[in-house]
Amino acid sequence: MRILNTDEIENAVYGLALNAGVSLTPSCRSALLSAAERESGKVAAFALNTLIENAEIAESEKMPVCQDTGMAVVILELGQKVALEGKLLSDAVNDGVRRAYRDGYFRKSVCDPLTRVNTGDNTPAVIHTEIVAGDKVKIKFLPKGFGSENMSRLYMLKPAQGVEGIISAIVETVKTAGSRPCPPVYIGVGIGGSFDTCAYLAKKALTREIGSVSPRRDVAEIEREALKRINALDIGCQGFHGDVTALGVSCEVAPTHIAGLPVAVNVQCHCVRGGEKVL
Amino acid sequence: MIKITLPIGKESIKKLKAGDGALISGVILTARDCAHKRLCETLANGGKLPFDPKGAFIYYAGPCPAKPGKASGSCGPTTSARMDVYAPALLKAGLGGMIGKGEMSDEVRKAIIDNGAVYFAAIGGAGALYGNAIKKSECIAYPDLLSEAVYRLEVENFPVVVAYDCEGGSIY
Numbered sequence A: 001m002r003i004l005n006t007d008e009i010e011n012a013v014y015g016l017a018l019n020a021g022v023s024l025t026p027s028c029r030s031a032l033l034s035a036a037e038r039e040s041g042k043v044a045a046f047a048l049n050t051l052i053e054n055a056e057i058a059e060s061e062k063m064p065v066c067q068d069t070g071m072a073v074v075i076l077e078l079g080q081k082v083a084l085e086g087k088l089l090s091d092a093v094n095d096g097v098r099r100a101y102r103d104g105y106f107r108k109s110v111c112d113p114l115t116r117v118n119t120g121d122n123t124p125a126v127i128h129t130e131i132v133a134g135d136k137v138k139i140k141f142l143p144k145g146f147g148s149e150n151m152s153r154l155y156m157l158k159p160a161q162g163v164e165g166i167i168s169a170i171v172e173t174v175k176t177a178g179s180r181p182c183p184p185v186y187i188g189v190g191i192g193g194s195f196d197t198c199a200y201l202a203k204k205a206l207t208r209e210i211g212s213v214s215p216r217r218d219v220a221e222i223e224r225e226a227l228k229r230i231n232a233l234d235i236g237c238q239g240f241h242g243d244v245t246a247l248g249v250s251c252e253v254a255p256t257h258i259a260g261l262p263v264a265v266n267v268q269c270h271c272v273r274g275g276e277k278v279l
Numbered sequence B: 001m002i003k004i005t006l007p008i009g010k011e012s013i014k015k016l017k018a019g020d021g022a023l024i025s026g027v028i029l030t031a032r033d034c035a036h037k038r039l040c041e042t043l044a045n046g047g048k049l050p051f052d053p054k055g056a057f058i059y060y061a062g063p064c065p066a067k068p069g070k071a072s073g074s075c076g077p078t079t080s081a082r083m084d085v086y087a088p089a090l091l092k093a094g095l096g097g098m099i100g101k102g103e104m105s106d107e108v109r110k111a112i113i114d115n116g117a118v119y120f121a122a123i124g125g126a127g128a129l130y131g132n133a134i135k136k137s138e139c140i141a142y143p144d145l146l147s148e149a150v151y152r153l154e155v156e157n158f159p160v161v162v163a164y165d166c167e168g169g170s171i172y
Helices: A008-021 A027-040 A042-061 A089-103 A159-177 A195-205 A217-231 B012-016 B032-045 B087-092 B105-114 B127-133 B144-148
Strands: A004-005 A071-079 A082-085 A128-134 A137-144 A155-156 A185-193 A246-256 A261-268 A275-278 B002-005 B020-030 B057-059 B096-102 B118-122 B134-143 B148-164
Touching: A004 A008, A004 B118, A008 A071, A008 A082, A008 A089, A008 A137, A008 A275, A008 B012, A027 A246, A027 B032, A042 B127, A042 B148, A089 A128, A089 A261, A089 B020, A128 A185, A155 A159, A155 A195, A159 A185, A159 A261, A185 A217, A185 B144, A195 A246, A217 A246, A261 B105, B032 B087, B087 B105, B105 B118, B105 B148, B127 B134
Parallel strands: A004 A082, A071 A128, A185 A246, B002 B020, B020 B057, B057 B096, B096 B118
Antiparallel strands: A071 A137, A137 A275, A155 A261, A185 A261, B020 B148, B118 B148, B134 B148
16 A cells, blocks of 8 residues: 555645646647637637637646636546545645635635525635546546536437437537537537536546547547537637637546436636646 | 727717626716615705716725725725615616626616617626725715715726626626
8 A cells, every 4th residue: 555645635736726727738728829820710719819828827827727727627537546644635636726826816706595605715625536447546627607507508409319319419508508618619529427426527527738639539439529510600719709719628437327318518617737746 | 908088978988798798997876775775765856966976987985994005995896786776766867887797687777778888798706906096085965874985986907707788698
């Protein structure tokens, strides 16, 4: 067994969160640059160039790229040969988030769902844990803004609806969202599993690099076709009409029940942030 | 780009057409979900708003905390559609217009026409750029709401696009 103190996890979460707030992922940055180059809509191109300028300001002045520094989504892949010591794992993650949001001058955006009273420190984080083989701990950090999260959807399709049903669900979600989620969007899709795992798959898909392709050919075809149809919607950057409505579509799949075809569509704005660290 | 210094009168608003790019300077007030709920409850109860709504511009935004030496942290627009239920009452109370991002309801568009107002779209996600365009920030109401409180901002060259003009034109 390898012994790992949860202080190390706290510090890693702190570093990931602090960096995530002020910088776009490299794949998001290149996707925006490429979008600005090929966008034919004048107002949309102006908006894309403004976003690129904004990302440069944020990076150089260490200011949040977007004021919605999000809910902190943390995915932990725990090697089963690791024994944790120290404070409770969830406390370690939340302490890392709390410190980063304070030290980074990030917005605290977490509140009680009914009273709407702010928790004041952006905790609790959304923590997912998976037990995997090996003696390492992988931490993925994704700050998730809610302008786009609000536009996400879960469909319980019939098996007969098949691939066409899946693609239609993805495109319909983006079309209905229109200008509201800050397009150009990045779309994470979960296909299969149960009601809950499907939504988690969609979130996990958003931790993939923009432009990455599913290793399954049939799934890669869904990603490609959905992206093509989304970019034909003429929503464009900020809803100003144009050629680039989405930067990418990533699908993750899992076996499901013989009676069902769950499809979760998690919408991410153009401000894709986050990263990962292996301990 | 048209240069606009707020506040502006109805005659100047009339000249703005959907799709026009503009750089805004002057005073704007932030308010988002929770603040709007309180503002509209105050109006419904016949109370007095914490600011004079006549000709005022509300910016749908909730800033990050300011670093030492800065007037504001990052402060881009939030999704305007969440304020659909509140905007008509404030427009009726005399609001000059709003700044936000994304489409709003038909009811809001009608209220914009009826009251000779305007809706500007800021570029969602450009928080750092807008934060730097804020030269002064002061909380004027509901401090308990933290980033959701009402802040009076003095801005300089704040880039926007006219999204809904007062004659029914729309960029969307």
